Amino acid sequence: MESVVGPVIDKALDAVMKKVESGKKLTTEDLVVLMLGMFRETNRRIDDLNRKVDTLFEAFNKRG
Numbered sequence: 001m002e003s004v005v006g007p008v009i010d011k012a013l014d015a016v017m018k019k020v021e022s023g024k025k026l027t028t029e030d031l032v033v034l035m036l037g038m039f040r041e042t043n044r045r046i047d048d049l050n051r052k053v054d055t056l057f058e059a060f061n062k063r064g
Helices: 002-022 028-063
Strands: none
Touching: 002 028
């Protein structure tokens, strides 16, 4: 699902950022798009952290 939704959110974020840069007022929909982008980034960071923890856990298991 991310492969389909990701590019759509990216385009919507670009449009919202252009509105922000030009000083236009944001709509409720624009705020929802910003929140979706924020949640995606947060999930990416959590996934990265989980991978690092898994790697460390495996390394400690090999040593022990």
